[in-house]
Structures are given as C-alpha cells and as structure tokens.
Amino acid sequence: MERLLLGSRVILCTLSMLSNNKISTITQIVPVQTIIFDEASQIEIGDYLPAIHLFGSSLRKMVFIGDDKQLAPYGHSDIPQLESVFEKQHLRPKIHFLDTQYRMPKPIGDFISEHVYNKKLKTNHSILLKTCCRFVNVLGGQEEQRCKSWINEKEIQAVVKIAKILQARRKSFRMITPYDAQRSAIEKALKDAKLPWEDKCFNVDSFQGTSCTVITLKRSSHMAGNEDDYIIVSIVRSKKLGFLVNERRVNVMLTRCRKGMIICSSRAFLDGIASESLIGGLAARMGRRSWVEYEQVLNGNFPMI
Ligand SMILES: *[C@@H]1O[C@H](CO)[C@@H](O)[C@H](O)[C@H]1NC(C)=O
Secondary structure, eight states, rough: OOOOOTTOOOOOOHHHTTOOOOGGGHHHSSSOOOEEEESSSOGGGGGGGGHHHHTTTTTTTTEEEETTTSSSTTTTOOOOOOOGGOOOOOGGHHHGOEEEEEESOHHHHHHHHHHHHOOOOEESSSSSOGGGEEEEEEOOOOOOETEEEEEEEHHOOOOOOOOHHHHHOOOEEEEEEEEEHHHHHHHHHHTTOOOOOOEEEEEESTTTTOOEEEEEOOOSOOTTOOOOOEEEOOOOSOOGGGGHHHGHHHHHHOOOOOEEEEEEEHHHHTTTTTTTTTHHHHHHHHHGGGEEHHHHHHOOOOOOO
16 A cells, blocks of 8 residues: 555545545555545535544544535435534634635626625626626426426527537537426437537536436536536526525526526516525626527527627
8 A cells, every 4th residue: 555655645535435444544654634625515514523533543633615605515405403514603713714706707706795795705807797697588488397306398498509509609618407307308408409418417416306217326417616618507497486595506506607607597587486586686686688588599699608
C-alpha cells in the first residue's frame, strides 16, 4: 500500500467510502487529521459518526462546505427533524459565508440574492441584461400524474424544440426539471429526435418521485453542483405548485446557468397560482418582455442566444 500511495497525503472519496473499514490500510499509513466535507448541507449529522469513530484519535479538524439554502439531507421532506451541521445553532456563529458568485448572469444572481440570501450574495459576471432569462408561454400545457411523479407533454415538445435550436446554434446546454417522469420522457424525446440525450436532462434531486414502472439507478441524474452555459427548465406543473413550494429545490434549479436560462411554463400559471413562489417572483422580476410565445419557438424564431 505504501508503494501504491506514492507519497500521497490526500484521499478523495465519498463519506460512505471513508466509513468503510477497508480504508484503514491507507489510514494506517496516512493518519486522517483533516477532513473536508463537500455538499455538507445534504449530510445528516449522524452520518459523520463512523468517520469520527474510526479517526477520532488522529482527527484534528473538520471543515464543512455547503449551502443550507440548497438541498437538505435526503429524507428531509418526510422527516423534517433531520439536520445537517448548518442547522446546529451552536455552530452557526462559525459559518463563513462565501459572498460572491461567478456563475449566473447578474439579473438572475441579484434576484436569487434578494429572495434567498437576504441580499448578501454578490455577483461578479459580465452578463448584465435581463434577456439572459426567457420564459416560454407553452399554451395548453397540462400537468399529468404518472404514478408518483408528473409529466407535461406540451412542455416536452417545447423543450425538444428549444434543444434543437440551441444545438443548431452550437450552444452548450442542459435541461432540468423537478420531476423524474418528465426527465425520462424528455430524454426519450431527445433520443427520438436524434439529438444528444445522454447526461443532458437532470432531475433536481434524483431521489424524488421515481416513476413506478422502471426503477433504475441513474448514474448522474442529480443536478446539484452541475452547470452549463444554457439551461432549459421544464416546470411541468400547471394547476398546483407541488414541488415548487420547496424553495431550496427551486433555488438549485434556477442557479445552474452560466449564460442564459429558458423556462418552459405558462404565463397563466406563473402570474396566477405560482405568483407567490420563487419561480413566479422571477417571472415578475424579468417582466413581460422576457416572455416568448410558443408559436414563435415552433417557427424557430427564438430571440437571444
Ligand atoms: C471579478 O472577478 C475577476 C476575476 O475572477 C476579478 O479580476 C475582478 O476584480 C472581479 N471584479 C469585481 C468587481 O470584484
């Protein structure tokens, strides 16, 4: 093992791997002194116990990197008592807030800062115009239940059409949607349209709302931490808020683009039932001029990008 390690002092692995007894052959040679946990807002505090138990004698420091305004520990929606380190009140004074984001264009970053981060998040980005964010008015799009998940046929067509346009303009893009049934339906539609489909469409969190017919363990349908120049969002819901009441998940969904975001929904929904939600607030902020009619998209006449 010492030969294999070639003098390495850093181990990069998942938390569960770190808790595996087999890692002790490595940690006997390189005692664990510091552990840096990424995505710590998604880790339930009990999950640290194996690591603390195994490395307690050599461990000197634990650093937790995460965002408690994004995804909570898995299962939090069913068991609200599940806590990450960020929910521990005695640790909160030790939080160091990284206050500048470099990913999203300024209009999107500023909106998110105001509504999610108490106006504390600054943006450093060269795109300053509201045209970075477009809403497509998919008239007649209806939410339909698929087992425990939801789809919206019209939005699938709209997403594929926009993907075609972006592909033709050689843009780098991905799609994101709250519901896994919609995610797999979009993937299939992309494939049928002979467009790139692998690792193109993501669900906000891969654990939620799996379709009941096939349960597959997807490699990377998980969007947190993922980004692209352009992000196409399919909202799916048209009558009820559903997933959209969860501000942390919507925050993940709306903060993935580096250059622009195209949101497929309907004006009636975002101005109506969804108007008080984060996504409705974004539509209101971007204003009337950010809306594009679906027919316009169908004609391949898509402004911006
Ligand atoms: C923005 O970031 C760049 C490099 O990442 C830096 O050079 C520049 O000073 C920053 N601008 C502001 C206003 O902070």
